Amino acid sequence: MATPKNFLHLWDDRFLYITPAIQSGLTARSSATVLASVSGHPFMLEAADGTRTYCTAAVVAPHVARRLAVEGCGLLSLNIDPASVAYRMLSRQLGGHGIQVLDARRFGRLREGFEPAQAGALDDAALQALSRGLVETITGSPERPTPNDPRIERVLDAIRHRAGAVSLRELSAVACLSPDRLTHLFAQQVGVSIKRYALWTKVRRTVQQFTGQRPLTDVALTSGFTDAAHMSRTFKSYFGLAPSFLAGKVEVRADEQASQAWGHGAAPMHS
The missing domain is CATH 2.60.120.10 (Jelly Rolls)
Structure with missing residues (x-):
């Protein structure tokens, strides 16, 4: 068997x-x-x-x-x-x-x-x-599209497509909001802080790259981690699994929307 x-x-x-x-x-x-x-x-x-x-x-x-x-x-x-x-x-x-x-x-x-x-x-x-x-x-209810505030959607898009740290000042410019107002509205709309969502985005972008065969060091740097060891520590704290396990022991599949939303390239910031 x-x-x-x-x-x-x-x-x-x-x-x-x-x-x-x-x-x-x-x-x-x-x-x-x-x-x-x-x-x-x-x-x-x-x-x-x-x-x-x-x-x-x-x-x-x-x-x-x-x-x-x-x-x-x-x-x-x-x-x-x-x-x-x-x-x-x-x-x-x-x-x-x-x-x-x-x-x-x-x-x-x-x-x-x-x-x-x-x-x-x-x-x-x-x-x-x-x-x-x-x-x-x-x-007990169907999923119906209920988009976030468009200012928050712009911030989410910027975080998802930017490898590495994105400053609150940059994100405030994207949203056309003060840093304090953006921090409050983001937590209200998304349910987690900007900092936590940015780290989640690093992890999610990294997972996306396991659909291909790439060295773990390249994956880590592309996703905004300082090195492969930093990526491994984060993955273990999130999932209890090392990136090497995901890369070698898991069959990873992604649809086209996932590839577009969480692709390898970093998009430029727009204010």
Whole structure:
């Protein structure tokens, strides 16, 4: 029997990691995360205070530390960008809670796609539909486009397409807002600070580059990290996985929108 693979499917506002097993240390990241057991058997989810829960599904808010132990049941880990509509829907559902434990049976017919997804048998359209279905089942409402303030959209675009640090002064010019007003409006609209979103963007841009075969040092520098060691430390704190594991042990797939939104090149700033 073939050994089950690890898959990473990238879209512009989310990505789906599918793995047969994972043992992670304490990790936290800027995305909201939906976790679901593939087989329906429980996995272990441990909060930062040491509280352990054995569950079949959960939602984890951004920057909430947790440990995972998944053995034998398989896992879908759907990571939602904090600037997306889906994130705002999940944030309302969490209601300020860091971790919300769920029963995977609530996903109903969607669960029929879990094992084919783990086997790599679903095409991109089916996987996108599955990811939307997970969010909509949890929140009880369909995803409808509700764009951010256009000034914040310009700032998000500037951060995403600029490798390395972007100063608050530059971003304020992009938004035509004072630094204080931009800081407040960004946190209100996106749910995380500009600094945290900028770091998340580095990580997300880096993940995008694993669709090709590039030296890790080149990937790190292109994404704005000081070196490969800095990139590796950040990845381990975010995902519990080294970039070398993602590059060598995970089949990474990205659609065209993800490539456009999180491509390799850095775009110039526009005021």
